[in-house]
Amino acid sequence: MAKIKPAKNASKKEVILKSAAVLFRARGFNAASMRELAEAVGVEAPSLYNHIGSKSELLHIICFKIANEFTGQLAEIENSPLDTIGKTENLIRFHINMMLNQADEVFVANHEWKYLAEPFLSNFLNQRRSYEKRLVSIIEEGVQKKELKGINPYVAVLTILSAVRGLEFLQRHKKNISATELENDMVTHLLKGIAK
Amino acid sequence: MAKIKPAKNASKKEVILKSAAVLFRARGFNAASMRELAEAVGVEAPSLYNHIGSKSELLHIICFKIANEFTGQLAEIENSPLDTIGKTENLIRFHINMMLNQADEVFVANHEWKYLAEPFLSNFLNQRRSYEKRLVSIIEEGVQKKELKGINPYVAVLTILSAVRGLEFLQRHKKNISATELENDMVTHLLKGIAK
């Protein structure tokens, strides 16, 4: 029997997507089975296919939702009147908030994108490369204007992006550190260092 | 016929281990099949089992080899007469060198450890938690002695470890940046910041 996906099912699809993000993060895209996902959602595995087209569709929806949020925020920052330090600080804070508020989805976009099928894989990589280049441009401008030290802009972007990504390991220790303290300390560290 | 692993096969096992690290990194532990590994090594899949016990054995050998190298270097640094900034700088440089010189194995230990079987999984996690705690102790000492800013030591360790891990994304861009420039710029960034 043909699959029918009336608009009223949108909410059920969102439940599936959220469960998929949690499961793909915990087990990895390949190790996560549709039977596990079905159990998390509360149906039998074949019933999932009334709401979604395939396992890989779940992955690319999650990855591009996150990619688009990052791209949108970057455009706003580029068009803002902030100096390059201000733009960098704003970006670091945005990344930290994404890591804290959409931890599962961001984790999947960061780690499991390599299992995207074409043409989504190429698309995703292009979007990410473009994002990184635009960050490098901001840092380059800062170096030229002497607002920033004369470091390699690409290394600086890599350091910042990677440091913030590391918040995926935070989970269990969160009790001791407030979101505000975390955000401020990391901004300080990445802009001003830790040496006194 | 029983499997026999004479000492003279050690070299073939090393070939398998190196190929496994490359393959597990490129495809992920679960997605990587023993048939692909066999092809990379140049034999049929069942022949691999003359040299190894199982697929999961390959994973835990790789993970613990790397874990032991990091633990050994940390012990040396702890016993050195350096001040806390010197110890931190030494550690950052060691991590960077591991990322550059054993990229595949470090990648697997960083990303695929979650597919370790028990008791290796618990063992690995304990070793990593202990490593992190010892890093936090070094930073804590630096804060107390006023050698470092009054940041949260745990956040500082997370920032440093994550930033250095990010070098796994470097690969293709390496042409423009020498290992020395990379190492020095990242050390500067993580100790002194980028703001002028």
Next chain:
DNA sequence: CCTACCGATCGGTAGG
């Protein structure tokens, strides 16, 4: 080191 082959599990479909 190979050929032949196993039981298990996978993503997904048929049909209702």
Next chain:
DNA sequence: CCTACCGATCGGTAGG
């Protein structure tokens, strides 16, 4: 949304 079931692929073994 379910039961029943498919073809493909997996890690690994038997036997030589």
